[in-house]
Amino acid sequence: GAGVSQTPSNKVTEKGKYVELRCDPISGHTALYWYRQSLGQGPEFLIYFQGTGAADDSGLPNDRFFAVRPEGSVSTLKIQRTERGDSAVYLCASSRTGSNYGEQYFGPGTRLTVT
Amino acid sequence: SQQGEEDPQALSIQEGENATMNCSYKTSINNLQWYRQNSGRGLVHLILIRSNEREKHSGRLRVTLDTSKKSSSLLITASRAADTASYFCATVIIQGAQKLVFGQGTRLTINP
Numbered sequence: 001g002a003g004v005s006q007t008p009s010n011k012v013t014e015k016g017k018y019v020e021l022r023c024d025p026i027s028g029h030t031a032l033y034w035y036r037q038s039l040g041q042g043p044e045f046l047i048y049f050q051g052t053g054a055a056d057d058s059g060l061p062n063d064r065f066f067a068v069r070p071e072g073s074v075s076t077l078k079i080q081r082t083e084r085g086d087s088a089v090y091l092c093a094s095s096r097t098g099s100n101y102g103e104q105y106f107g108p109g110t111r112l113t114v115t
Numbered sequence: 116s117q118q119g120e121e122d123p124q125a126l127s128i129q130e131g132e133n134a135t136m137n138c139s140y141k142t143s144i145n146n147l148q149w150y151r152q153n154s155g156r157g158l159v160h161l162i163l164i165r166s167n168e169r170e171k172h173s174g175r176l177r178v179t180l181d182t183s184k185k186s187s188s189l190l191i192t193a194s195r196a197a198d199t200a201s202y203f204c205a206t207v208i209i210q211g212a213q214k215l216v217f218g219q220g221t222r223l224t225i226n227p
Contacts, residue, residue, distance in 0.1 A: 004157075031213060033213070033214065033215075035215075035217075040219075041219055041220075042119070042203050042205075042217030042218050042219050042220050043158070043203075043215070043217050044217070045214040045215065045216065048213055048214055050213075055213075056213075056214060059214070089156065091157065091158070093158075095213070102163065103148060103160040103163055104160065104215060105160070106150075106157045106158040106159070107157055108156045108157040109156045109157055
């Protein structure tokens with residue numbers, strides 16, 4: 001079956017603009033995660049959804065970042081007033097359920113560049 | 116901040132040799148997972164070891180876990196050029212959310 005997909009694969013935007021990054025999880029996976037990875041570093045957790053609700057948003061760096069998952073499937077990560085420091089690869093992952101502490105399935109990521 | 120520390124940061128070996136990567140972490144965990152990443156994009160899950168397990172095998176992969184030392188190692192035997200990638204350990208902490216806490220990774224290069 002299809003894996004996790006993310007669009008766009010690359011996004012270049014100017015400082016101060018608004019961007020939306022989309023994630024389509026594996027069908028039937030109730031848990032969805034967003035991570036951010038800077039060059040040469042490991043991914044860092046941003047937010048975790050169980051169904052439609054954000055169960056843990058402790059990794060969002062500030063209030064410019066927001067994510068939604070209105071129907072419990074597709075999720076959108078929204079970044080307002082982008083800054084150059086937001087440049088990174090944004091990774092989405094899903095898992096069958098959030099309760100078994102199991103493996104996560106990652107998408108290919110969106111590379112965001114803020115100029 | 117990231118919990119894991121990986122060692123070495125970069126490793127270059129000849130094809131056919133074994134590659135060993137180490138990971139240390141700070142807090143008690145539910146499990147530890149190893150992921151592989153090619154070209155800085157999506158990660159692929161390799162193996163999961165639970166806190167009550169000491170060793171696990173999957174094909175050419177062998178993972179050990181020492182909870183008393185808060186460390187893990189990943190051994191890739193009989194390495195191949197296609198094993199060239201970055202390898203990350205990630206922990207799921209006890210009484211925490213489901214999030215993975217990643218180390219900084221080891222960049223492995225297999226020379227033909």
